Amino acid sequence: MENTDKRTNKCTGGNRLLIIGILVFISTTMIMTGLFISLKIKSDEKDTCDIGWSLYETTCFNISTLSLSWNLAKDSCRSMDGRLAEQITEGKHAFIQQLDVEIHGTALDWLWLGGTDIDSEGNWIWDDSKKPLNLTFWRPGEPNDAGSEDCLATQTGVWNDIPCTAEKQFVCEKS
Ligand SMILES: [Ca+2]
Ligand SMILES: [Ca+2]
Numbered sequence: 490m491e492n493t494d495k496r497t498n499k500c501t502g503g504n505r506l507l508i509i510g511i512l513v514f515i516s517t518t519m520i521m522t523g524l525f526i527s528l529k530i531k532s533d534e535k536d537t538c539d540i541g542w543s544l545y546e547t548t549c550f551n552i553s554t555l556s557l558s559w560n561l562a563k564d565s566c567r568s569m570d571g572r573l574a575e576q577i578t579e580g581k582h583a584f585i586q587q588l589d590v591e592i593h594g595t596a597l598d599w600l601w602l603g604g605t606d607i608d609s610e611g612n613w614i615w616d617d618s619k620k621p622l623n624l625t626f627w628r629p630g631e632p633n634d635a636g637s638e639d640c641l642a643t644q645t646g647v648w649n650d651i652p653c654t655a656e657k658q659f660v661c662e663k664s
Contacts (some may be wrong), residue, residue, distance in 0.1 A: 499636065542663070543586040543591075550574065551661045552592050554583070561641040562601045562659035563616065571602030571663030575615035582626060585660055586646050598646050601659035604641030606650070610634065613641070 519556075538549035557565060559573075566572050574585065590596050603616045613622045613632070625648065632638065632650035640653035643660075652659075 504545075530567040543584075543588055545581060548581075548662050548664050550585065550588060552588055552660045553661070554593075556656040556658050557600050557601075558656055559605070559653040559659075562657070563603070566659070566661035566663075569659075569661060569663065570638065571661040573601060574660040574662040575603035575617055576620060577626070579648070580626060582646070584644075585643065599642045599644045599651075599655075599657040601657050602641045602643055604649075605639055605653070606634075607639040607653065610639075 493547050536544070538544045541551065542549035542551045544550075547582070551569070551571070553562070555565070563573050570586075574581065577585075585600065589598050589600065603614050604613050604622055606613045611632075613625075613636075614620065615622065626646065628647040628649055631648060632641075634650060636652070638650040638652055640651060640655075642649055642651050642655075642657055
């Protein structure tokens, strides 16, 4: 009788281990599957853009066909969960020109970017991040605030300050 009890206990112990093993296996599989799915969603977000937007590094860019004042252009980018392109690097600068040629067949378009000195004359900042313009591509002699010019536009790879009320195409970006 005592021997039988011992055997039963042994069997129960073995079963318990087996069940724990199975549970651990199932939990690990579920965690790994969840991790894989979340990583995939993340990488999908980074590697693709909405239709009409083009990827440069981890940011999506859109050049409008509409021409609007700088303020309305800013609103338009925001309505698409983006902002006027800002913190321009050499790479972004080149990408925007290339994108303009691809979309419109020309680099002659005036395009609004997110820079402005509307709050403090001569102190140029990026509107959305409020960061100063570190790297700049001003045309020689610009910015000149000729007749009150407080918004940044790019054309043929060089920048000019022009009146914010001018209606221009614009570059939106979103991450
Ligand atoms: Ca100005
Ligand atoms: Ca100017």
